Amino acid sequence: MPEGHTLHRLAGLLNDSFGGRSVRVSSPQGRFAASAALLDGTTMVAAWAHGKQLFCDFEHDRTLYIHLGLIGGLDIGPPAPVRGEVRVRLATDDAVADLRGPQACALVTPEEVAAMTAKLGPDPLQAGADPELAWAKINRSGRPIAALLMDQSVLSGVGNVYRAEVLFRNRIDPHRPGKQLSRRSWRAIWSDLVELMPIGVRDGRIDTVRPEQTPEAMGRPPRVDDHGGEVYVYRRAGQACFICGSRVRTEVLAARNLFWCGRCQRRG
DNA sequence: GCCTCATGTTGAT
């Protein structure tokens, strides 16, 4: 569920349903009960995201900080009975938001928020984010670009799907050390993310296949990943590359399954 | 029912 686009989308949905309203806050599961009681009945001022971190600002300088981790989810919809392990429920008479399985869920101060965001790299989904801040780190690192893209202190919001897809779209070898990546390649990666990620926010899934290369346009059967989006290489190990036909490769890189085309991706 | 996997991160070794 969660790369940066998911959190920005959720922030928007939270603002739509809870922004400026008095919110009932509870912890059906019990693990957030004490903090929920402090927020209960107060007004949610605004929700926002930086990369994969989600912040809900309430009155009295109280911020609910959420990180979904790998398996967490935040379901927003009309009122419904609690189902499963719900860490936090936000509710009004019209809407409910249920948080399950988060990696982090805590009440934090403005100072703590500032400290957290200060450690994060620029987010392609934030207006005015500066790609040079990321380039300064990439340009002097010996780590592979596929690892640097996943490092949230270098760049925030990119996860395993976007890293594989943006490297494929720009024909870049995932193993290329950051210091050997051209500035032109980095600018291409950044502008591609700035173009792709808002589409993910809008649609709630990651679509990366260019219009002229869709299955219909290429005369091949539709193929959509389990996460709901249409992609070139992510989770397609062993299958034919849509562009050159060679087998999509996979290996573990930066503790995650990387997917790439060894023939198409040779740039640095 | 049991096992594996998942768009993530942290802390110990």
Added chain:
DNA sequence: TCAACCTGAGGCT
């Protein structure tokens, strides 16, 4: 580098 953590879905018996 590796285990741990949080939860649910899907595949298997």
